[in-house]
Amino acid sequence: MTTIAGAIFAMPPFPGAKPHPVVRPISAGGEADGASVNASQLVAAIRQARVGGAFWRSDDIWSSPEDIIEGAGDDPRLLLGAMTGKLVHARSAGPFSALRGLLPGSPEAEAVIEELVERHLLRAASYADPFTGAATSPLALVETLAGWRRLIEANRPIAAAFGFAHWKRDTVDPLLWGGAPVPFRSASEAALKALPPNAVIAIWKARVPPAFLAQIEAGPWRVWEVEDGFIRSAGLGADCVPPLSIIVDEIGVHYDPSRPSRLETMLAADTVPAADLARAARLREWLVREGVSKYGVGAGATLPRAGGERRHILVVGQVEDDRSILFGGGEVRSNLELLRRVRAAAPDAWIVYRPHPDVEAGHRRGAIPARMALEFANEIDPGNPISALIAMVDEVHVISSLTGFEALLQGKKVTTHGMPFFAGWGLTHDLAPKSPRRGRQLALDELVATVLLRAPRYLDPVTNLPCTAEILIMRLLSGVQRENIALVPLRRLVGWAKRAVAQFVEIR
Numbered sequence: 001m002t003t004i005a006g007a008i009f010a011m012p013p014f015p016g017a018k019p020h021p022v023v024r025p026i027s028a029g030g031e032a033d034g035a036s037v038n039a040s041q042l043v044a045a046i047r048q049a050r051v052g053g054a055f056w057r058s059d060d061i062w063s064s065p066e067d068i069i070e071g072a073g074d075d076p077r078l079l080l081g082a083m084t085g086k087l088v089h090a091r092s093a094g095p096f097s098a099l100r101g102l103l104p105g106s107p108e109a110e111a112v113i114e115e116l117v118e119r120h121l122l123r124a125a126s127y128a129d130p131f132t133g134a135a136t137s138p139l140a141l142v143e144t145l146a147g148w149r150r151l152i153e154a155n156r157p158i159a160a161a162f163g164f165a166h167w168k169r170d171t172v173d174p175l176l177w178g179g180a181p182v183p184f185r186s187a188s189e190a191a192l193k194a195l196p197p198n199a200v201i202a203i204w205k206a207r208v209p210p211a212f213l214a215q216i217e218a219g220p221w222r223v224w225e226v227e228d229g230f231i232r233s234a235g236l237g238a239d240c241v242p243p244l245s246i247i248v249d250e251i252g253v254h255y256d257p258s259r260p261s262r263l264e265t266m267l268a269a270d271t272v273p274a275a276d277l278a279r280a281a282r283l284r285e286w287l288v289r290e291g292v293s294k295y296g297v298g299a300g301a302t303l304p305r306a307g308g309e310r311r312h313i314l315v316v317g318q319v320e321d322d323r324s325i326l327f328g329g330g331e332v333r334s335n336l337e338l339l340r341r342v343r344a345a346a347p348d349a350w351i352v353y354r355p356h357p358d359v360e361a362g363h364r365r366g367a368i369p370a371r372m373a374l375e376f377a378n379e380i381d382p383g384n385p386i387s388a389l390i391a392m393v394d395e396v397h398v399i400s401s402l403t404g405f406e407a408l409l410q411g412k413k414v415t416t417h418g419m420p421f422f423a424g425w426g427l428t429h430d431l432a433p434k435s436p437r438r439g440r441q442l443a444l445d446e447l448v449a450t451v452l453l454r455a456p457r458y459l460d461p462v463t464n465l466p467c468t469a470e471i472l473i474m475r476l477l478s479g480v481q482r483e484n485i486a487l488v489p490l491r492r493l494v495g496w497a498k499r500a501v502a503q504f505v506e507i508r
Contacts, residue, residue: 004095005125007076008046009141012056012148014174015181016464020133022141024126037139039114039122043083045139049146052080056152056179073097079120082113095120131460131471151457151466152178154248158224159195160185162216163204171242172226174466175457176202187212195221202226202248206323225253229456230402231287231472232294233481241481244472245458255324255400257419257435263455267425268440272449280449283469284409290477291387294402295357297476300385303392307350307378312393315342315377316403317355320366328400330418330432336368338417339376342397353377354389354403404428405451408444422447 006023046052050062053076061069061080069081073094082088082096085104090097096116102109121138129136130144155178164172164184176182185191187208195201197220204226205213216223229245247254252261272280286292291299305312317335318325325333332338335355342351353373359366360382373380381389386403387410390396395413398404400420407414408427416423416430423430424438425447452469460467461480 003125004074004076004079004120008052008080008121009127009138009145010053011130012152012179014148014177014465016170016174018463019130019465020128020463022128022130024128026124026126037122037137039118042121042138042142043114043117045142046080047083049142049149051142051145051149052083053077055145055149058156058179079113079116082109130465131463131467148466151175154178155182157200157222158202159183159199160191161202161226162187162191162212163207164226165204165207168204168242170464171244171459171461172246174464175246175459176226176248189215192216192219198222200224200250205253222250224248224250227253227255228294229458230294230405230451231292231456231458231469231476233476244461244476245456245469247456253323253327254421256327257421257424258327260437261421263421263450264435264437266450266455267421267442267447268437270450270454272446272454276449276453277443277445280445280453283452283473284445284448286470286473287406288387288410290473291385292473292476293386293406296385298385298387299391300388303384303388305350305392310348310350311346311395313342313346313349313351314389314393314396314403314407315339315351315353316396316398316401317353317359317366317368318399318401319356319358324400324420325418328418328420330399332399332417335366336372336376338397338399339368339373341417343376351377351379352389352393353380354386355380355382356401357382405447409448422451 003023003025005025009023011017011019011022052061054060055062061077062084064086066086068087068089069078070089070091071078073090073092073096075094075096078088078090078096078099082099082102082104087104088096088099088102090100098112098116099109102112127136127138127141128134129140155176158176158178161176161182161184169184173182192215200222201216202224203216225248227247228243229247231245233241233244247263249262251265252259254261254263289299290297315338317338320334332341339351339353355368356366370380386406390403390407390410390412393412395415396404396407397415397417398420400416400418402420404414404416404420405422408422414428416428417432419430419432419435422428423432424434426441427444427447456469458467458469458472459465460471461475
């Protein structure tokens, strides 16, 4: 049986969601929260967040245009209606019939609302975190619900979603959910013709045919680009391991410096609150300590410096036909050219070349035969944790690789040969022409707060709920993974076969 507190603090039915129960009646052994939170605080928090009941629906109590809310005297919607400033009419006796006829906003109405909140939400219930089941404050629960409301409202305009492979949809679905099923569609002209002008299209551009993409970009629709987040998964996307974080950008895309993006706009203009800066510092220290990177976790053992006292430079390869290279690579479009340039600039350095994992797995372009790479590099390291490699070297060179950002977290000198999203803010040595939109000097934790806390969307792989960066990192560190147990091994086998063929050709 649903309690009053359970009805007020209902969980949105995100696709596949498996939350821990968040309300524990005192009769079930919980401890009341009335001692730590007072009723006026809770009422103010609920009002500010506009949560409670079925707040994820477009016709919820907060959005209702009606001035009068009617219901049975025990209907929790009457309490929520009174909080929204509506006149309440209870059709029968019950705990909320005391609200009947009270003038919205009057001292009498406020006193009754707070008394009811004290009795039914504070004295009669305790609360648990939906991700972990640990005891929490009702104010913390309201904050979580408020974040979900912002996400749901942001997603409501999506009329169609193109380019989302089936193996991605289970994890992307909750992050694009707007209170109704996400409208995933196949890339077809018929699907486009069904959309009205100005409709919002969410799209993974790299996964639709070029002709279809050109039709979308020439059409009368608003396009939201979706891409992997910066802490993605324990495994490669090229192996069909689904993403646990995404970036949704309604302006552009973060790896294309030729035009604005939401991430760039936030970095250029936003003032990061002090609380977010402190949270970013804690997150940065945690990521470095545990060796968390985009595709995995684990710092590994301290690596020896094979070049002794010589300056050690890590050169990071990329997928050469990736859109981040095509748009943000500047003049450098190949891994071999990157190696040539680094060697020319540092003839006495000990250079370590790191191939991109998707290339090394045999799935993408950008492989350099070992004998050619070793003309410019002193060693090739495809296997050690990237965080351990960063820790060992003195500086890192990238075209536009996220490894440059991860190196900044470790306090390393970073040289960019292209113009990635983390370049142009005074934190990197940039060799490509700087975008005129990037003249602002940022502190490292301002960059971290925006890039890892404020811009991405994260999914908890255990509860399938949208979550914070900290919850996802906790899951990754505990060894939780999400992958198709049939598809992922098959993709890895295909990659192994491609590598074997490439090695045979190289030997020949």
